[in-house]
Amino acid sequence: MICIETRHAKAALNTMLNKTARNDAKDITQMMRTGWFRAVHVKSESAQTLRALLVARKAMLGKVLDMENMIRGLLRPFGLKVGEISVGRFDVRVRDLLAGKKELEAIAAPLLDVRSAMRQQLARLHRVALTFRATVDDPRFKESTNVGARFGLTPRRYQSGQTGRIGSISKCGDELTRAMLYEAAIAIVTRIPKNYKLRLWGLRLDRKKGPKRAATAVARALAVLLHRIWTSGTTFRFGAGGKRGRVAAAV
Structure with a gap:
């Protein structure tokens, strides 16, 4: 099986006046027959698995940062600024700011618990730094x-x-x-x-x-x-x- 480069094929098909499914199939057949195409590397299953892991890690990291920024935004109108703080001390810092403020603490506590759980799960994915290898797959x-x-x-x-x-x-x-x-x-x-x-x-x-x-x-x-x-x-x-x-x- 040969996979062809999509941008190269699209540029070739765009030169045709009438674009229909039938004409596209005929034009692609003509490209393959004349050899006017560019083959691309098909990634292995292991590379695609690593890629899925990296995409999941990036998505989870974005959600964790969104949660932390939301907590900061909730406290700011009350004059409570978290400031620059390490990841490990974020939870303690927020709880110290909320000491004695029972209503705000009741609002922020569930968010901190969710944030803590997301950080724990992210740590399981954060260990894998194989973006380059997963993308290249084969040093060809x-x-x-x-x-x-x-x-x-x-x-x-x-x-x-x-x-x-x-x-x-x-x-x-x-x-x-x-x-x-x-x-x-x-x-x-x-x-x-x-x-x-x-x-x-x-x-x-x-x-x-x-x-x-x-x-x-x-x-x-x-x-x-x-x-x-x-x-x-x-x-x-x-x-x-x-x-x-x-x-x-x-x-």
Whole structure:
């Protein structure tokens, strides 16, 4: 069985004047007969299971944050501000603020219990950080540098005659993995105190191009690095680096 790339097929079908179910079937048959299609990788069942787990984790995390923000919003009109607090101390902080206020405590207590139960269930899913592996499924890329384009982290290009433009990133591919790589890149540049070539390269880009472009570039380099580690079976070394320090080597 061959699965074809949907955007490529849609662009081909849009060239036809009369769009009907019969014509679509005939045109798809013609595409397959002439070889004018692009085959896509079909993910394994294990990868799809991991993907379902990651989507469930993201949805549950969003609901937990919504619950915490709602509790904050309920207390704010009464002059009770939770403030910046760790996840583990959120419940204690809210109950301390509500001490002696029986009516408010009766309202907030069920919400805190629900929030606590959701946090406990989220902890069971939070341990799995396999977004990259679940999306790629099989490290089939011939060049590790091609992984960035797979997740839409390479810039768009338009060229026609004497016109040539380079735009923002394409944002093709999996949105969840792209977001995870971007968040990890921001953490590398802004939060991790240890200096190594990937981070130092990102800091230089931050000063020259700004934080958003720097984070995007580091996210693309991180995708290449993860693929290289996966295919070579090695571990990350803080002291190593590629040419001109662009990507920390995993060899």
